[in-house]
Amino acid sequence: EFDVLAGCIRYWPVEIGEKRDPALLLGPIAVHPTRQGEGLGALLIIETLEIASELGWNRVLLIGDESYYRRFGFTRSHASRLEFPRPYNPDRLLARELVPGSFEFCSGMVRPWSNQSTAD
Secondary structure, eight states, X not given: OOOOOOEEXXXXXXXXXXXXXXXXXXXXXXXXXXXXXXXXXXXXXXXXXXXXXXXXXXXXXXXXXXXXXXXXTOBSGGGTXXXXXXXXXXXXXEEEESSTTTTTTOOEEEEEOOSOOOOO
């Protein structure tokens, strides 16, 4: 019997704008082709968003299709004042608040984590 990795998900710490608001960037997420359609990707997203919240993260970003990720709470509206390094399609930059209102005063360029971000 062999153990096979069925799926994986990755989050990257990033910071937003001049205030260096901390956030997580979700991606990539992948499910082995033989296990697709079983809900593993959704389970990975749901479970890891809960863990991110428990760890104190307030906001999460991703690049993807809003029609798919909306069911997990990601919307374009939360990301409307954010910029992402080119090339990217602004219509695919999505965000989810883990804490209500966490994007209210958040704007600017999304950059790699500098380890100097301020806590919310």
